[in-house]
Amino acid sequence: MKAAFALFAATAASAAVVKRQNQGDGPYGPVSYTTDDTLTRHTIYAPESGPDTPMPVLVWGNGACSDDGTSAQNFLAQVASYGFVAIASGNPGGNGGSTTADWMTEAVEWVVNGANGLNVDSSRIMAAGYSCGGTEAYQMQDNDAVSSIGIFNSGLLGNYEFAGQITKPIIFALGGPNDIAYGNGERDYAALSSTLPAWKGNLNSVGHGGTYGEPNGGLFAEAAANWMLWLYQGDAEAGAYFANGAGTSAGWSDAVSQNIEGFSVPIGGGSSASASGAGAGNQTAAAVKSQRDCTQTIRI
Numbered sequence: 001m002k003a004a005f006a007l008f009a010a011t012a013a014s015a016a017v018v019k020r021q022n023q024g025d026g027p028y029g030p031v032s033y034t035t036d037d038t039l040t041r042h043t044i045y046a047p048e049s050g051p052d053t054p055m056p057v058l059v060w061g062n063g064a065c066s067d068d069g070t071s072a073q074n075f076l077a078q079v080a081s082y083g084f085v086a087i088a089s090g091n092p093g094g095n096g097g098s099t100t101a102d103w104m105t106e107a108v109e110w111v112v113n114g115a116n117g118l119n120v121d122s123s124r125i126m127a128a129g130y131s132c133g134g135t136e137a138y139q140m141q142d143n144d145a146v147s148s149i150g151i152f153n154s155g156l157l158g159n160y161e162f163a164g165q166i167t168k169p170i171i172f173a174l175g176g177p178n179d180i181a182y183g184n185g186e187r188d189y190a191a192l193s194s195t196l197p198a199w200k201g202n203l204n205s206v207g208h209g210g211t212y213g214e215p216n217g218g219l220f221a222e223a224a225a226n227w228m229l230w231l232y233q234g235d236a237e238a239g240a241y242f243a244n245g246a247g248t249s250a251g252w253s254d255a256v257s258q259n260i261e262g263f264s265v266p267i268g269g270g271s272s273a274s275a276s277g278a279g280a281g282n283q284t285a286a287a288v289k290s291q292r293d294c295t296q297t298i299r300i
Contacts, residue, residue, distance in 0.1 A: 023074055024081025025216050026225065031077040033070065035091060039110045041103060043069025045076045045086040046118065056124035056232040056268070058224070059107040059140075060088040061099065061133025063153075063212075068094030072130060075217030075224070082225045085120050087111070089133070101139035104129075108145050124232040124268035126150060128171075128224065130210060131181060141166055147268055148231055152220060153210050155184020163191035169263070170196065171227045171242075173220045176204030176253055189256075197259040199227070199242040201252040219251055234266040 024031045028047035036044060046055070058079055062071045067090035076086040087110075089103040104127055112122045126148040127140035134154025140146040141162075149170045156162055170192070174185045182202075189200045203211070203219055211218025229238035239260060240246055247255030 023077035023216065024079075026078065026081030026083070028083045029077075029081035031080045033073065033077070033092065036116055038116045039087075039107065041067070041089070041091060042107055042110075043088045043090060043092050044118070045073075045080040045088070047080060047083065050119060051083045054119050054121035055083055055085045056121050056126070056228055057111050058084055058086040058126050058128060058150075058228065059104050059111075059146075060086055061101075061104055061127075061129025061136035062089060063130040063133060065098045065100070065132035065136065066090065066094055067097040067099050067103075068092075070094075072212040072217075074214065075212040075221045078217040078221040079225045079228065082229060084225075084228055085111075085115075085118060089136075099133075099136065101136040104136050104140060105143065108140070108143055112145050121232075121268065123147075124266075126228060126231075128152060129154065130212060131208065134181075138162070138166075141168065148227070150224060150227070151185060151188065152224075153179055153185075153208050154181050155186075155188045157184065160187065160191065163188040164193060166192060166196060168196075169231060169267075170198045171223065172198070172200040173210070173223050174200065174202045175207040175210060176202045178204070178207035180208045192258075195259060197263045199223075199247070199255065199257040199260065201247045201255040203251070204253040222250065223247065223252075230265060232266050232268060239265065 028050050030048050031045055032048055033043050033045045062068060069088040069090035070092045076088060080086045087107040089099040108125055111120050111125060125146050127137040127146045128150025129137040130152045131154050134151045137149050147168055149168050152173045153175055172185050172189050174182055192198050201223060211220045226238040226241040229235040242257050243260045245255040245257055
């Protein structure tokens, strides 16, 4: 296995590891987060010793559109420990400010332009976010470099018909009726094209807070990692997590899906920032227990 951060540091002397995070129970843990002078307002999570093949990427928008790139560190480290890179908007700890979807676009462009030597697969980028960060992820629908969207405790705040225009495979993780964004997310899922691959799970016990701060990011991180394993690596067991609402067997209060079975995976491939490859290997799911109008800023 390739030492992801060792390679990164060797090719980018300006990059300094901010803090080691011995988190994530995936096969490529532990995971560290870092900052880089060529992506000045983001936090980058990657395995200490990653796979030899280029890693798919998750770009992440924080709750409340906060600029604290470590606000969901348990969640992001867990996802990265399965052989992925996660890039959160904002520096570690933040500066008390707010982000916009432009920050997410910056992260995508950084990956496409080579990620300063980090071993990433620029053909496999997912955009996702929590609450206000989820509204930023929606705005990646028109970014051709992004191939999937994740909506976590979130939903559209206007221009509701936009949900029907989504063309990228999408996952929703909601906190049940006590989640302030529950109605938004439920409405958006119901409005999706009937041909779009999609999954929605509710965990009624957590409300709007999700499981981001739980050890290894809890059930929400489990779903995110499985989604990327299925979509970008073609992992059949990970796909079974979503097929026919099967997420209820993993602990979700309710789960529904459409067009998971028979969808051709993996998607992407053949265009990586540092090498050619098909992603991060084949780790099974058994180990993983107008745009501005539609996303008016609300700090939730």
